[in-house]
Amino acid sequence: MELLQFVISGLATGSIYALIGLSFAIIFNSTGIINFAQGEFVMLGGVLTICAITLLKLPLLAAILAAVAGTTLVGIIFERFAIRPLKNATPLSLIIITIGASILIRGVVMLLFGKDTQALPAFSGTTPIEVGSATLLPQHLWIFGVTILVIIGSRLFFHHTITGKAMRACSFNRRAASLVGISVWRMVLLSFVISSALGSLAGVIIAPLTMTAYDVGVMLGLKGFCAAIMGGMGSGLGTVLGGLILGILESLGAGLLSSGYKDAIAFFILLLILFVRPQGLFKKGETERV
Amino acid sequence: MLRIRNLNAYYGKVHALKNVSLHLNRGEIVTLIGANGAGKTTLLNTLSSVIPGADGDIQLDGKPILGLAPDKVVSLGLSQVPEGRQVFNPLTVEENLELGAYLRYRAGGKRNEIAADMERMNLLFPRLKERRRQAAGTLSGGEQQMLAIGRALMARPRLLLLDEPSMGLAPLVVQEIFRVIQQLRAEEGTTILLVEQNARAALKIADRGYVLETGKVVLEGKAAELLENKDVQRAYLGHEKKEIWEK
Numbered sequence: 001m002e003l004l005q006f007v008i009s010g011l012a013t014g015s016i017y018a019l020i021g022l023s024f025a026i027i028f029n030s031t032g033i034i035n036f037a038q039g040e041f042v043m044l045g046g047v048l049t050i051c052a053i054t055l056l057k058l059p060l061l062a063a064i065l066a067a068v069a070g071t072t073l074v075g076i077i078f079e080r081f082a083i084r085p086l087k088n089a090t091p092l093s094l095i096i097i098t099i100g101a102s103i104l105i106r107g108v109v110m111l112l113f114g115k116d117t118q119a120l121p122a123f124s125g126t127t128p129i130e131v132g133s134a135t136l137l138p139q140h141l142w143i144f145g146v147t148i149l150v151i152i153g154s155r156l157f158f159h160h161t162i163t164g165k166a167m168r169a170c171s172f173n174r175r176a177a178s179l180v181g182i183s184v185w186r187m188v189l190l191s192f193v194i195s196s197a198l199g200s201l202a203g204v205i206i207a208p209l210t211m212t213a214y215d216v217g218v219m220l221g222l223k224g225f226c227a228a229i230m231g232g233m234g235s236g237l238g239t240v241l242g243g244l245i246l247g248i249l250e251s252l253g254a255g256l257l258s259s260g261y262k263d264a265i266a267f268f269i270l271l272l273i274l275f276v277r278p279q280g281l282f283k284k285g286e287t288e289r290v
Numbered sequence: 291m292l293r294i295r296n297l298n299a300y301y302g303k304v305h306a307l308k309n310v311s312l313h314l315n316r317g318e319i320v321t322l323i324g325a326n327g328a329g330k331t332t333l334l335n336t337l338s339s340v341i342p343g344a345d346g347d348i349q350l351d352g353k354p355i356l357g358l359a360p361d362k363v364v365s366l367g368l369s370q371v372p373e374g375r376q377v378f379n380p381l382t383v384e385e386n387l388e389l390g391a392y393l394r395y396r397a398g399g400k401r402n403e404i405a406a407d408m409e410r411m412n413l414l415f416p417r418l419k420e421r422r423r424q425a426a427g428t429l430s431g432g433e434q435q436m437l438a439i440g441r442a443l444m445a446r447p448r449l450l451l452l453d454e455p456s457m458g459l460a461p462l463v464v465q466e467i468f469r470v471i472q473q474l475r476a477e478e479g480t481t482i483l484l485v486e487q488n489a490r491a492a493l494k495i496a497d498r499g500y501v502l503e504t505g506k507v508v509l510e511g512k513a514a515e516l517l518e519n520k521d522v523q524r525a526y527l528g529h530e531k532k533e534i535w536e537k
Contacts, residue, residue: 162395165385169378176376178340180441181364181393 014247039221232280
């Protein structure tokens with residue numbers, strides 16, 4: 001039965017969409033903007049890891065750390081010089097700026113690293129593991145493991161540390177957050193740090209499976225955006241489920257219908273949700289008293 | 291404690307505060323009364339540094355605070371309970387209180403001191419204790435107001451600004467809140483600036499009062515005197531004098 005195989009690979013890409021979706025949601029919740037440069041953070045994760053291995057001759061783990069750190073630095077620079085100076089800009093202008101930044105980052109990477117598609121070696125070999133009638137790659141396990149760790153980590157961070165709680169407070173009500181002494185701009189910067197680190201990590205762990213190049217960020221970014229929309233732009237389980245559902249549907253669609261429909265499925269779902277349930281699939285109505 | 295001189299502030303393009311001067315002595319309860327749009331909230335938000343574009347002189351214990359970052363103002367001991375409560379609805383009651391102590395956590399404050407203050411809030415507002423795991427958005431208006439006050443107190447302010455704490459609340463709850471305000475001053479010597487539309491209740495617990503009209507301080511004095519003042523009675527306390535209208 002091929003079904004199991006499709007579900008497994010769907011869960012793997014779905015995990016990646018979930019991570020990217022979370023990174024969208026984190027910036028959205030702190031700033032109210034959709035960061036369309038998010039996909040470039042994902043791309044940078046993979047590309048920088050390959051560079052660190054081939055150019056700097058770093059071992060894999062060090063290369064990954066360097067790539068995540070490098071991407072985070074790009075995220076910080078982006079926030080500091082493109083978002084923060086425009087304190088009074090409307091979300092729309094900020095969103096357009098993120099599109100500009102995305103084109104810029106993609107262009108610079110293309111100039112420096114070329115247009116070739118490159119593969120990152122799998123983290124622990126490519127010997128398939130038999131699971132019933134299907135096979136699992138060791139890289140799939142890495143993807144599942146990292147995703148689970150990120151979900152647990154973000155849950156701990158947002159619900160059990162004072163900084164995480166401050167970020168949630170800030171996304172709910174900025175004015176009230178400043179009144180208790182939370183520095184809103186520090187929280188925005190922090191959201192860019194977390195988001196770019198998370199996005200690049202997703203890019204690193206998927207790179208051995210799908211290869212990477214200067215332009216992979218566009219599609220991955222949009223899929224992650226779709227996951228975040230399914231989850232109602234929350235930085236919680238809704239987005240994770242959204243990503244997984246999207247990944248599985250894509251994989252089933254590609255396997256059972258035609259691989260040509262793979263991307264169309266994601267955007268069909270995106271449009272459907274925006275029309276029918278713009279608040280997200282899982283979001284309950286908020287109780288609010290005035 | 292607090293001295294404001296010739297403060298001018300703008301609400302959008304409106305000149306909301308015009309040469310406002312006022313002061314608070316340590317341990318005083320001072321009330322600021324005035325109609326909607328008189329500039330009361332603008333004054334508090336200028337003090338908390340959350341709106342830009344004011345000029346004049348504001349000194350807290352002799353230190354100028356106008357134009358400082360809002361978190362700096364809080365760390366100097368000035369906290370505000372904002373109009374309409376503005377608790378963090380999706381967060382639990384407990385988390386709201388913890389965030390009140392955010393700067394103390396960041397400054398490496400002792401966890402047991404913060405925990406002790408949390409316990410103090412539970413004594414001050416027993417109803418919050420029962421609901422500490424509930425999302426703040428599910429509380430009643432009165433409970434949210436208590437939470438908003440508790441959150442501000444968690445920063446251990448020396449000067450507390452309260453913006454219309456009685457707004458939209460049942461009379462019994464208002465009494466409860468005003469009792470807490472008096473208790474704070476009596477037990478901890480907190481200086482309080484109370485902005486109210488409920489002028490009578492505010493003047494009853496205050497030492498002094500200022501009347502703000504279209505951005506200007508038009509009257510100031512001892513609270514007891516303001517309660518007796520004919521203009522204040524007519525404008526804010528609802529003592530209509532028939533003959534005035536029939537002359």
